[in-house]
Amino acid sequence: MEALTAQTPGAAEDLGVSNSAIEISQVCKRFGRGSQVLKDVSLRIAPGEMVALIGASGSGKSTLIRTIAGLTPIDDKSDCESRINIFGESMQARGRVTGRAGALRARVGVIFQQFNLVGRLSVLTNVSLGLLGQVPHWRGALGRFTRDEKLQAMRALHRVGIEEQALKRGSELSGGQQQRAAIARTLVQGADVLLADEPIASLDPSSARRVMDILSDLNEREGITLLVSLHQVEYAMRYCPRTVALRDGEVVYDGPSAALTPAFLGELYGAESKELFLPGLEEPGEDRPEPTRLWDPHAMNGGSLPSDNVAVAGNA
Numbered sequence: 001m002e003a004l005t006a007q008t009p010g011a012a013e014d015l016g017v018s019n020s021a022i023e024i025s026q027v028c029k030r031f032g033r034g035s036q037v038l039k040d041v042s043l044r045i046a047p048g049e050m051v052a053l054i055g056a057s058g059s060g061k062s063t064l065i066r067t068i069a070g071l072t073p074i075d076d077k078s079d080c081e082s083r084i085n086i087f088g089e090s091m092q093a094r095g096r097v098t099g100r101a102g103a104l105r106a107r108v109g110v111i112f113q114q115f116n117l118v119g120r121l122s123v124l125t126n127v128s129l130g131l132l133g134q135v136p137h138w139r140g141a142l143g144r145f146t147r148d149e150k151l152q153a154m155r156a157l158h159r160v161g162i163e164e165q166a167l168k169r170g171s172e173l174s175g176g177q178q179q180r181a182a183i184a185r186t187l188v189q190g191a192d193v194l195l196a197d198e199p200i201a202s203l204d205p206s207s208a209r210r211v212m213d214i215l216s217d218l219n220e221r222e223g224i225t226l227l228v229s230l231h232q233v234e235y236a237m238r239y240c241p242r243t244v245a246l247r248d249g250e251v252v253y254d255g256p257s258a259a260l261t262p263a264f265l266g267e268l269y270g271a272e273s274k275e276l277f278l279p280g281l282e283e284p285g286e287d288r289p290e291p292t293r294l295w296d297p298h299a300m301n302g303g304s305l306p307s308d309n310v311a312v313a314g315n316a
Contacts, residue, residue: 021047021193021225022068023085028075029063029249037063038074039249047087047192050219050226052236052257055246056272061229064246065197067092068227069110070101086193106133109186111196115178119171123162123181126170127153130188156184160214176207183214194218196228200235212239233260 022045029038066072076095160180200208245253265273
């Protein structure tokens with residue numbers, strides 16, 4: 001199954017161009033003897049883009065994010081040069097994490113659904129841990145940070161609106177506050193790219209909107225490139241101009257978020273589409289274009305798409 005793509009503003013025109021923030025080429029991943037989790041995934045994200053990654057449970061979203069971050073090695077393919085580049089430098093190639101990965105990871109912040117705060121440490125110390133790799137190892141291990149480093153962490157907490165929680169333990173924060181602290185930690189890290197793996201999945205709607213507002217503001221004001229995995233399409237449509245959709249480990253749509261409707265998602269995912277949108281999502285109207293369909297909708301019942309690699313004309 002080949003990707004159905006629509007050109008979006010800021011996307012590189014030529015596969016050979018290396019000015020992408022993230023470039024993924026023919027990436028596959030299989031765990032043990034199980035089925036393939038990722039199947040020939042190719043994708044480019046330009047600097048400053050905010051892109052949603054959607055898909056039903058088990059579609060490969062988390063695995064893709066972990067491979068981009070260099071946390072999960074990709075498979076080696078003898079018939080092609082599979083690779084992942086960050087700002088033109090190799091994070092992974094031919095089944096191996098490269099020697100440049102350590103330096104590149106400093107430019108890539110990862111926000112997980114589980115927040116990953118140390119509950120017994122103060123929020124200020126948790127955020128300061130974003131400096132690990134930039135301070136001497138012994139200081140990082142002991143949680144010893146200078147006044148300037150703590151001020152840097154306080155500025156990050158102020159940026160996400162929870163500076164008043166700085167001296168509380170991480171375990172004392174609400175879920176939304178913990179996720180905002182995790183975002184502040186990536187700001188202290190100085191990341192140019194943020195990979196968010198379902199950052200709002202366990203939050204109530206109010207906290208989810210607050211977290212998405214913060215991520216969107218970081219993208220707009222500071223030009224941070226964002227790839228955010230989302231379980232509900234409503235948030236992709238509201239915050240991300242471009243959406244990439246995965247199905248069974250393959251990219252089945254890459255184009256404007258405005259084209260995502262219940263009917264279109266039903267054609268892509270069948271019954272699984274019910275997981276992806278909230279009740280009340282409107283059908284296409286004057287302000288929402290109909291997506292270009294380049295496959296036989298009836299073929300989806302058999303789980304197949306055209307074998308030809310086709311690009312959809314979209315926003316020019």
